Amino acid sequence: MRHLIAIVALLICSAGSAIAAESPNTADSTQAVMDRTFQRLGAEFIKNGRTDGMSIAVVKDGKAHFYNFGSTTRKKTQAPTERSVYEIGSISKIFTSLLLAHAVNEGKIGLQDDIRRYLPGEYPDLAYEGTPVRIVDLANTTSALPDNLPNPFPQGKVDPDKAPFIALEAMKGFKQDQVYEELKTAKLSAKPGTKPQHSNLAADLLGRILEKIYGEPYETLVARYIEKPFGMASGTGRGRAADEVDGYNKRQVAMPRIYDRAFLMAGGLRYSTADMAKFLAAELAAADPAIRLSQQPAWGDPDDFAVGLNWTLSKTVDGKPRLRMSGSTFGCSSYIEMYPDMDYGIVLLANRPGETQNEMQDLANKALEEIWGKPPALATLEKGLQADGYRNAARVVAEVKRKHPELHLTEDYVNAWGYRLLGENKVQQAGGLFRYNAERWPKSWNAFDSLAEAYEKLGDKPRAIANYKKSLELDPKNQNAVEHLKKLEAR
CATH class of the missing domain: 3.40.710.10 (DD-peptidase/beta-lactamase superfamily)
Known part of the structure; x- marks a missing residue:
């Protein structure tokens, strides 16, 4: 399953190696490459309709560079600048x-402080099985608080x-202390400090x-x-x-x-x-x-x-x-x-x-x-996987790591890579990466869910069902697996 972290962190095009010591002329050429790259990608971004206007700031070695595209309004053509807000x-x-x-x-203030020390009134429900919401939980996204309160x-x-206009009108009617009144009956979704989840309320309280x-x-x-x-x-x-x-x-x-x-x-x-x-x-x-x-x-x-x-x-x-x-x-x-x-x-x-x-x-x-090129570790890994046909990714990764010990693969990185290949209709190759994830992170429901999806696309119904079931065993709340199993077992 292409879950939130994988979507947000599409790391396939990853950071290149830090620039090595080079001649003065190389710095100038790097700047020229940077300018050309951003100008092209920015223009394509606007042409493809992803936004009306966009402004980019790049800071390299303490120096700022600015790139602007499109228009700040649809009422007329008005190019943005680095001063556009x-x-x-x-x-x-x-x-x-x-x-x-x-x-x-x-x-x-202390990061480990119970937030109730700083709130007016009593909030007995701002603890989960005896674990309170701490100040640090508000800032590291693990507070388990509702997203918006009042909503x-x-x-x-x-x-x-029309929904945004309705929401803003509702905000105007909020009373200053209304959040505290509703907070008294709010329920935590999990034990604080255990799982990141988005919460505007946490930042507001902070x-x-x-x-x-x-x-x-x-x-x-x-x-x-x-x-x-x-x-x-x-x-x-x-x-x-x-x-x-x-x-x-x-x-x-x-x-x-x-x-x-x-x-x-x-x-x-x-x-x-x-x-x-x-x-x-x-x-x-x-x-x-x-x-x-x-x-x-x-x-x-x-x-x-x-x-x-x-x-x-x-x-x-x-x-x-x-x-x-x-x-x-x-x-x-x-x-x-x-x-x-x-x-x-x-x-x-x-x-x-x-x-x-x-x-x-x-x-x-x-x-x-x-601008800075593909990291040597990644280039070597891609070449090795292609030569292997993505059949045994674990073996290829081990071989590359012997030559490039800096190679660093996370579950989300590999998962996002696999979905990029799926998008290119390279299902066998994607399946090879998903198999690596399931082997490397055997307790990850998402790894097995993604692997099941690849098998499903390949038409391998038994393996798709087995891996969806394994994913569901690891996370009984995985509705994606539930829905796919219903379809597969009904066929």
Whole structure:
């Protein structure tokens, strides 16, 4: 099954090796290649209708480069610039978590603190079998809290073009303390600290807690600790409304801008690529102890999949650390990633929501490989798999690792690679990769679910059924396996 992490982390076009010591002329040629690559990929992105306008900022060795495409509005042709302002969605959570890191370093709060210490009233249900929600759980996405509370989104059948307007109207009616009243009866979905899941509520509560311990509004804290030190313009309020892009959904319907404070700490900040380039430069330099703290693993294993303070942490196929985050609002998408060992980072902003954030990640990864080349470990692995016909991927991987010990494969990387091959109708090859995953991670329901899908496409009904059943045994909640088994066993 192509589950969320695999979709969001399409790592097939992975980071290349860090640039070796080269002559001065090579640096100039690298810049020329970078310019050509982004200009071509950006133009194709617009031509293929993935968004109306897009702005890109690349920071390499402390220097910012900007690329802009399309139009900021459908009302007329108006090219974006590095000063065009976009809603950055859930990337706002990184800003809120950076404020938390400052508060921790100043001794104002502890990451292991029970969040109820900082909330008004009693909340007996904010614990699961005796395990409370901690401050760190709010920032590493493992709080197990509901996604939105109060929930402004309309229930039942609603015209998707009207739903955002209904939600914003509902937000306007929220009372200041309504979230606390509803929180008293909210239920946790799992034990806190065990499983990452998206929660705007977690970020909102974290922002409210920070306001309480500092005795100042969130906007003031963002300005003091982030915007002013980094040289960024304000990302709150309506002061730059004239520079804001118009956002549209996938049907090209104009979407409302989000100014309501109910969404601010979780996804309501808005910046230009000029601003975000400064943010990227500061994050890459990591001179501030708070930045370093926010980038450290707070859940999981960075060799596989981990979360810092709202940064997703992983490694490239050649073992280099990688940090990323994406976001989406009603009318905008954002994607940011960094490779500290390469002193390289990129942020992409677009005026189209949803799937656009994943498509921008694809663009970023394609550009990286085109500019700096495919890592030798990956090139050797691909050649070996092709020569083997993908029949025994485990043996090929072992052989490549002897020559390239830096080769680093995760379940999600291989899973995404397999689905790319499926998309190219290379089912046998995809099956070979899925078999490797099932052998390498025998307790993964998703590995067996993906393998079952390959067998199903090959027409091998017995093996498809056996692997769907194995997946379901590992995760009884896997509805994908349930649905496919019903179809296969009914034939």
